[in-house]
Amino acid sequence: MKKINILVPDLPESVSDATVVKWHKKIGERVNCNDNIVDIETDKVMLEVSSPCDGILKNILEEEGKIVKSQQIIGKIDQFNIIHNIKEDNLLNTKKNYENKEEKEKIESSFQNSEQHLTPSARRLIKINNINKSSLNKIIEIDDQINFKKIIKTEEEKINKNLLSNHDLDSHEDKEKENKRFENRVKMTRLRQRIAERLLDSKNNTAMLTTFNEVNMQPIILLRKKYGEDFEKKHGIRIGFMSFFVKAVVQGLKNFPEINAYIDKTDIVFYKNFDISIAVSTPKGLITPVLKNVDQMSLSEIEKKIKEFSIKGFQNKINIKELIGGNFTITNGGIFGSLISTPIINPPQTAILGMNMIQERPVVVNGKIKILPMMYIALSYDHRLIDGKESIGFLVNVKNILEDFTRILIDV
Numbered sequence: 221m222k223k224i225n226i227l228v229p230d231l232p233e234s235v236s237d238a239t240v241v242k243w244h245k246k247i248g249e250r251v252n253c254n255d256n257i258v259d260i261e262t263d264k265v266m267l268e269v270s271s272p273c274d275g276i277l278k279n280i281l282e283e284e285g286k287i288v289k290s291q292q293i294i295g296k297i298d299q300f301n302i303i304h305n306i307k308e309d310n311l312l313n314t315k316k317n318y319e320n321k322e323e324k325e326k327i328e329s330s331f332q333n334s335e336q337h338l339t340p341s342a343r344r345l346i347k348i349n350n351i352n353k354s355s356l357n358k359i360i361e362i363d364d365q366i367n368f369k370k371i372i373k374t375e376e377e378k379i380n381k382n383l384l385s386n387h388d389l390d391s392h393e394d395k396e397k398e399n400k401r402f403e404n405r406v407k408m409t410r411l412r413q414r415i416a417e418r419l420l421d422s423k424n425n426t427a428m429l430t431t432f433n434e435v436n437m438q439p440i441i442l443l444r445k446k447y448g449e450d451f452e453k454k455h456g457i458r459i460g461f462m463s464f465f466v467k468a469v470v471q472g473l474k475n476f477p478e479i480n481a482y483i484d485k486t487d488i489v490f491y492k493n494f495d496i497s498i499a500v501s502t503p504k505g506l507i508t509p510v511l512k513n514v515d516q517m518s519l520s521e522i523e524k525k526i527k528e529f530s531i532k533g534f535q536n537k538i539n540i541k542e543l544i545g546g547n548f549t550i551t552n553g554g555i556f557g558s559l560i561s562t563p564i565i566n567p568p569q570t571a572i573l574g575m576n577m578i579q580e581r582p583v584v585v586n587g588k589i590k591i592l593p594m595m596y597i598a599l600s601y602d603h604r605l606i607d608g609k610e611s612i613g614f615l616v617n618v619k620n621i622l623e624d625f626t627r628i629l630i631d632v
Contacts, residue, residue: 226295263414266536427603455520463522468621497546502533574598
């Protein structure tokens with residue numbers, strides 16, 4: 221008989237532990253190699269742990285909700301012959317049933333013998349005080365009537381105490397049932413807990429301010445309309461708005477390096493690369509996978525990678541490595557209908573750009589009122605590192621590029 225350990229997968233350095241979310245198999249159930257046997261959630265992604273072999277799940281060492289570490293043993297699989305195991309279990313159950321039956325007969329015999337040896341006065345007091353039969357094993361034949369009455373009184377006090385306790389328990393249960401009519405209590409997922417911690421940490425440990433501007437999206441809309449069909453035929457993907465924003469942000473970071481940096485105690489660390497985190501909504505919460513070296517990517521490559529992140533995020537299959545890093549974050553609340561919002565910085569980054577919905581509004585252009593598709597954009601930044609001049613300049617730079625995308629070609 222050989223036991224195989226079920227291990228927690230290797231976790232990256234930035235993830236210290238994980239939570240056991242759900243066991244898909246019960247003890248005694250057969251498992252096949254590569255079956256998803258248990259789900260483990262880190263503060264970033266959900267991991268599926270597969271069975272390393274064929275066999276029977278013999279032990280679950282860490283129940284659902286337990287915190288586990290990298291490479292920790294959380295269960296064991298028995299590779300012993302399945303038919304033998306089943307026979308062995310059946311024999312064990314038969315033996316247990318026989319032993320339970322034998323034990324029950326002994327108890328009943330003991331009870332009958334105890335009752336037969338009680339004096340008539342004892343039996344009368346038991347009947348008057350309605351003593352439970354389970355208490356008879358504590359009562360022996362006593363000639364001293366006074367001592368026997370003390371035993372009876374003690375048993376009565378215990379019964380009364382149990383009745384009061386049961387009454388309190390029933391009241392508590394009734395209160396819980398009443399609350400359930402108006403409440404539905406569920407435990408937060410590990411990802412949601414981590415999101416809450418990071419948002420609170422960002423709020424408490426950064427001097428966060430937000431500056432706003434608005435962008436005329438008509439040039440981008442016309443560009444997409446003009447080249448959208450050709451773009452899709454050539455690259456196999458539709459061109460969206462996010463790729464334009466990513467390129468505009470990269471240009472802005474090149475012009476304002478203070479925003480492509482972070483604070484390390486008393487030092488300012490400037491990034492030489494351009495890794496942009498893209499906020500992606502998943503069934504379990506918001507995650508921010510990273511577009512690596514995005515300054516070297518084309519619009520089509522950016523669109524394909526964002527689509528890949530969206531699909532994998534919905535399926536809870538984002539890789540941990542895809543979430544590590546990121547110098548700057550872009551989030552788009554506009555897809556949910558947000559008109560204007562204040563995004564929260566994603567530490568240790570020092571700034572985040574918030575996109576919103578496109579809405580036609582009257583705008584004054586050269587002294588005339590025009591109806592244009594406008595979008596409010598917001599930049600939240602850490603004022604400890606970034607001054608108002610740089611933050612406003614960066615946002616205006618992004619706005620100008622989006623309203624005239626040819627600026628990227630001549631680097632202005």
